[in-house]
Amino acid sequence: MENVVLVIHLILALCLIGVVLLQRSEGGGLGIGGGGGVVSGRAAATALGKLTWIFAIAFLATSVALTVIAAQRSTGASVVDRLGVPAPAPAAPAGLPAADDLLPPPSGSSPATPPRAD
Numbered sequence: 292m293e294n295v296v297l298v299i300h301l302i303l304a305l306c307l308i309g310v311v312l313l314q315r316s317e318g319g320g321l322g323i324g325g326g327g328g329v330v331s332g333r334a335a336a337t338a339l340g341k342l343t344w345i346f347a348i349a350f351l352a353t354s355v356a357l358t359v360i361a362a363q364r365s366t367g368a369s370v371v372d373r374l375g376v377p378a379p380a381p382a383a384p385a386g387l388p389a390a391d392d393l394l395p396p397p398s399g400s401s402p403a404t405p406p407r408a409d
Contacts, residue, residue, distance in 0.1 A: 293360045300353040307346040314339050 314337075 293357070293364075296353055296356050296360065300350065300357060303346055303350045303353060307343070307350055310339055310343050310346060314343070
């Protein structure tokens, strides 16, 4: 499902770019000049203008759909969990003795008592 929506999204993006490039420029760069544009009372009723709106709305709809699909697929799962690779155990830093080396050797059945300080 995600691949189908993604392909439609890419086709809409290319169509939107093409339709925008086909339109006639109405004014100078950055709105400088007497082009009218959005501020004028005349609405853009050309076929390319309407087609641009249709492609733009469909592009935004597929963007939202891809976001929702991606959010559903990643609910609480880590990338490592999806790969199925067990997480490595943390290694002890180099140069430090292991925890077993710090314990005294067992002395048999008698309990360990500290030496008397006579």
